[in-house]
Amino acid sequence: MTAVAPVASPRRRRTQAERREEAERLILDAAVRLVAEKGLDEFTLADAGEAAGYSRGLPAHYFGSKADLLSAVADHIREWFSTGLRTRVDRRRRGLANLIAGIDFYIDACGTDRTMLLVLHTVLAGALHKPPLAQAIARLNRESAEEIESAIRAGIANGEIRRNIDVRAWSVLILSSVRGIVAQWLVDPDHVDLPPLRASLIAVLKRNFAP
Amino acid sequence: MTAVAPVASPRRRRTQAERREEAERLILDAAVRLVAEKGLDEFTLADAGEAAGYSRGLPAHYFGSKADLLSAVADHIREWFSTGLRTRVDRRRRGLANLIAGIDFYIDACGTDRTMLLVLHTVLAGALHKPPLAQAIARLNRESAEEIESAIRAGIANGEIRRNIDVRAWSVLILSSVRGIVAQWLVDPDHVDLPPLRASLIAVLKRNFAP
Amino acid sequence: MTAVAPVASPRRRRTQAERREEAERLILDAAVRLVAEKGLDEFTLADAGEAAGYSRGLPAHYFGSKADLLSAVADHIREWFSTGLRTRVDRRRRGLANLIAGIDFYIDACGTDRTMLLVLHTVLAGALHKPPLAQAIARLNRESAEEIESAIRAGIANGEIRRNIDVRAWSVLILSSVRGIVAQWLVDPDHVDLPPLRASLIAVLKRNFAP
Amino acid sequence: MTAVAPVASPRRRRTQAERREEAERLILDAAVRLVAEKGLDEFTLADAGEAAGYSRGLPAHYFGSKADLLSAVADHIREWFSTGLRTRVDRRRRGLANLIAGIDFYIDACGTDRTMLLVLHTVLAGALHKPPLAQAIARLNRESAEEIESAIRAGIANGEIRRNIDVRAWSVLILSSVRGIVAQWLVDPDHVDLPPLRASLIAVLKRNFAP
DNA sequence: AATGAATGAGACTTCATTCAT
DNA sequence: TATGAATGAAGTCTCATTCAT
Numbered sequence: 096m097t098a099v100a101p102v103a104s105p106r107r108r109r110t111q112a113e114r115r116e117e118a119e120r121l122i123l124d125a126a127v128r129l130v131a132e133k134g135l136d137e138f139t140l141a142d143a144g145e146a147a148g149y150s151r152g153l154p155a156h157y158f159g160s161k162a163d164l165l166s167a168v169a170d171h172i173r174e175w176f177s178t179g180l181r182t183r184v185d186r187r188r189r190g191l192a193n194l195i196a197g198i199d200f201y202i203d204a205c206g207t208d209r210t211m212l213l214v215l216h217t218v219l220a221g222a223l224h225k226p227p228l229a230q231a232i233a234r235l236n237r238e239s240a241e242e243i244e245s246a247i248r249a250g251i252a253n254g255e256i257r258r259n260i261d262v263r264a265w266s267v268l269i270l271s272s273v274r275g276i277v278a279q280w281l282v283d284p285d286h287v288d289l290p291p292l293r294a295s296l297i298a299v300l301k302r303n304f305a306p
Numbered sequence: 307m308t309a310v311a312p313v314a315s316p317r318r319r320r321t322q323a324e325r326r327e328e329a330e331r332l333i334l335d336a337a338v339r340l341v342a343e344k345g346l347d348e349f350t351l352a353d354a355g356e357a358a359g360y361s362r363g364l365p366a367h368y369f370g371s372k373a374d375l376l377s378a379v380a381d382h383i384r385e386w387f388s389t390g391l392r393t394r395v396d397r398r399r400r401g402l403a404n405l406i407a408g409i410d411f412y413i414d415a416c417g418t419d420r421t422m423l424l425v426l427h428t429v430l431a432g433a434l435h436k437p438p439l440a441q442a443i444a445r446l447n448r449e450s451a452e453e454i455e456s457a458i459r460a461g462i463a464n465g466e467i468r469r470n471i472d473v474r475a476w477s478v479l480i481l482s483s484v485r486g487i488v489a490q491w492l493v494d495p496d497h498v499d500l501p502p503l504r505a506s507l508i509a510v511l512k513r514n515f516a517p
Numbered sequence: 518m519t520a521v522a523p524v525a526s527p528r529r530r531r532t533q534a535e536r537r538e539e540a541e542r543l544i545l546d547a548a549v550r551l552v553a554e555k556g557l558d559e560f561t562l563a564d565a566g567e568a569a570g571y572s573r574g575l576p577a578h579y580f581g582s583k584a585d586l587l588s589a590v591a592d593h594i595r596e597w598f599s600t601g602l603r604t605r606v607d608r609r610r611r612g613l614a615n616l617i618a619g620i621d622f623y624i625d626a627c628g629t630d631r632t633m634l635l636v637l638h639t640v641l642a643g644a645l646h647k648p649p650l651a652q653a654i655a656r657l658n659r660e661s662a663e664e665i666e667s668a669i670r671a672g673i674a675n676g677e678i679r680r681n682i683d684v685r686a687w688s689v690l691i692l693s694s695v696r697g698i699v700a701q702w703l704v705d706p707d708h709v710d711l712p713p714l715r716a717s718l719i720a721v722l723k724r725n726f727a728p
Numbered sequence: 729m730t731a732v733a734p735v736a737s738p739r740r741r742r743t744q745a746e747r748r749e750e751a752e753r754l755i756l757d758a759a760v761r762l763v764a765e766k767g768l769d770e771f772t773l774a775d776a777g778e779a780a781g782y783s784r785g786l787p788a789h790y791f792g793s794k795a796d797l798l799s800a801v802a803d804h805i806r807e808w809f810s811t812g813l814r815t816r817v818d819r820r821r822r823g824l825a826n827l828i829a830g831i832d833f834y835i836d837a838c839g840t841d842r843t844m845l846l847v848l849h850t851v852l853a854g855a856l857h858k859p860p861l862a863q864a865i866a867r868l869n870r871e872s873a874e875e876i877e878s879a880i881r882a883g884i885a886n887g888e889i890r891r892n893i894d895v896r897a898w899s900v901l902i903l904s905s906v907r908g909i910v911a912q913w914l915v916d917p918d919h920v921d922l923p924p925l926r927a928s929l930i931a932v933l934k935r936n937f938a939p
Numbered sequence: 940a941a942t943g944a945a946t947g948a949g950a951c952t953t954c955a956t957t958c959a960t
Numbered sequence: 961t962a963t964g965a966a967t968g969a970a971g972t973c974t975c976a977t978t979c980a981t
Contacts, residue, residue: 725931
């Protein structure tokens with residue numbers, strides 16, 4: 096479909112490692128879709144195998160146990176979020192703009208990546224009762240907080256944000272607000288109008304951070 | 307069915323209805339504790355019966371099915387929240403004070419009712435995948451929003467709050483913030499310091515609502 | 518079918534406890550038959566349930582796990598052996614006669630209780646690799662050795678057996694011989710002729726124990 | 729298939745057949761160790777491949793099926809026993825000495841070859857339920873009996889042993905005793921003291937065989 | 940009313956076996 | 961030759977649910 100295959104090997108066969116890697120990836124993707132659709136406990140390893148186009152037994156074969164597969168899902172979603180956030184945020188820009196970019200990443204995902212957000216919030220709640228997930232979420236929270244705090248500090252450094260705010264508290268507060276908004280939107284998208292929420296939230300930040 | 311109620315009995319025996327009601331209540335309480343401890347899917351009807359001091363079969367006998375028991379749990383938690391909120395809020399007071407009282411009810415519960423908050427957030431997330439729970443949560447959200455909006459409107463009416471805010475958006479925003487804060491605290495209480503969060507949140511409200 | 522039921526209760530219903538006890542017993546019996554037929558690892562809990570006339574799930578329900586069911590089988594067979602041995606042996610008799618009675622119990626069982634012997638020897642070997650079985654077998658060996666040693670000592674006391682034998686070693690030796698004989702007979706009954714073996718063994722005892 | 733074997737190669741590469749033979753041997757050895765450790769049913773073909781330093785799939789590739797691998801193990805152990813016995817026994821010696829040498833081979837193995845004895849007794853019991861093993865065990869029993877009987881007959885021929893004993897019965901009896909002793913020792917080495925057992929057994933033979 | 944015996948569906952997991960590389 | 965990817969059957973175990981007592 097893309098690159099021309101090497102001469103004399105019109106359709107190169109995949110190596111074993113490639114086959115395995117692909118299978119693991121496809122199963123993980125399927126598991127993510129299933130978690131979004133059914134939740135952590137209502138899908139089965141067999142579902143994941145079949146949804147990925149493989150046999151019912153393969154997920155257990157590769158991931159060992161359902162708990163391990165769920166851990167992999169949690170880590171996958173954490174990575175998605177962290178990567179997306181870092182991609183949107185550009186540390187060369189000013190602090191406030193980066194803060195808003197981060198918020199927009201989260202809110203825009205409601206339109207573009209509802210599945211991922213659904214899984215993210217499912218895993219966030221799952222962390223309350225499943226220690227392996229709690230580990231991934233702890234790391235996610237750490238990474239998110241660092242990103243937000245560093246944006247605030249950049250804003251302070253360049254004079255956009257007043258010095259005497261509680262950076263740590265504001266970091267938690269911002270993350271809480273966005274997550275809370277998305278959580279409500281996920282449950283009832285029709286009654287949660289995102290643009291005014293985004294506008295209000297950003298207005299709050301500007302007003303309260305003003306030096 | 308048979309014996310006439312002993313008129314002279316100095317300590318009247320409880321009626322069947324009373325005993326049934328008590329058993330149902332004890333089982334529901336046990337279910338709440340178990341949901342807090344293990345989540346929605348990891349406890350069994352038999353667990354609930356035994357934790358309540360009854361037999362393994364009684365929860366099914368009274369609640370019919372696990373789904374119905376979970377619905378009862380969801381409704382129980384919704385009622386706890388709504389009642390607690392209304393008890394704290396006093397509509398004769400001014401609007402802003404009531405808003406803060408509502409926030410404090412939620413945040414204070416971290417110290418006094420961790421179990422209930424755990425169940426509340428478990429059910430909130432469960433609503434993403436379990437329609438019967440979604441119903442209770444929809445009602446909870448409606449009731450919460452009404453309470454917050456009416457407090458805001460009261461504040462506008464008495465001049466505490468400027469007229470040109472988006473009441474609906476602010477209502478969602480406030481609920482989002484508090485829920486987001488509590489959600490983070492539930493996962494990692496040691497790294498989420500509530501008092502400064504409360505202070506920052508209330509400072510935000512005062513500053514942004516100021517006419 | 519047999520005894521007349523109590524008046525006014527032509528066919529008394531069994532209590533729950535009776536039902537349960539009977540079910541457990543029937544499942545255990547079925548498991549014993551299946552171990553004899555297929556070995557410890559080749560039968561399933563479902564097999565045991567169905568062979569007992571119940572559902573496939575009941576053995577797990579009552580015995581918890583296959584390992585626990587096998588432990589119950591091991592203990593059942595130990596008890597069968599110990600009881601049978603004690604029934605044959607009469608401590609009021611002289612020592613040598615009791616020794617021979619014990620040997621005869623074992624050898625006669627080849628004709629009357631092949632199934633039990635098969636299970637016994639299956640469990641004896643299973644003890645090599647399954648610690649829970651080893652526990653039952655350790656107890657069986659202890660009880661067997663005690664019975665044999667006390668018979669030998671009785672024989673010494675009444676002058677049938679010379680004083681200077683190594684009681685402990687002879688106890689192990691006698692048990693070893695009988696078990697070894699039965700083990701060979703179980704594998705190939707047609708080529709192991711029991712009567713001459715019994716005769717030779719008893720002749721050995723008499724000759725070597727003679728004062 | 730392609731290259732010609734390098735004639736001048738100073739250190740000839742092993743042939744495919746040699747490599748295959750070595751791999752098969754290593755896998756068989758690994759299987760023996762695993763049977764000793766876990767029993768016949770609790771180890772997997774993949775275990776055997778990895779324990780031998782090869783891939784998980786090689787045992788199936790070479791032995792075809794697990795049943796076939798177990799048959800190979802059974803035959804391997806039979807051969808070990810027969811060879812060891814014949815090495816110890818020297819038909820040029822007198823009969824009784826050979827009998828004792830055979831017994832010593834078995835008992836000495838408790839100190840030197842516990843693994844092999846463990847496998848031997850595991851396979852002996854396995855023969856009760858697995859026809860392919862029964863075949864190897866039948867042959868082992870035949871060979872053992874022949875060896876013992878021929879020693880007894882030699883003893884009779886040279887006047888060490890009285891003529892009127894039941895050679896067949898004594899052969900089974902001796903094999904039974906030794907196997908029974910080793911079986912008890914395998915389960916509980918600390919409570920089975922071999923030297924006095926050996927002494928008593930040999931004393932029995934001498935006394936009962938005396939013309 | 941309340942117990943708990945019994946069922947049976949279904950989840951997880953293991954593993955012998957087949958097959959592509 | 962040798963690896964290991966992939967399958968699919970089967971076993972263990974759990975538990976919501978039904979039903980006898």
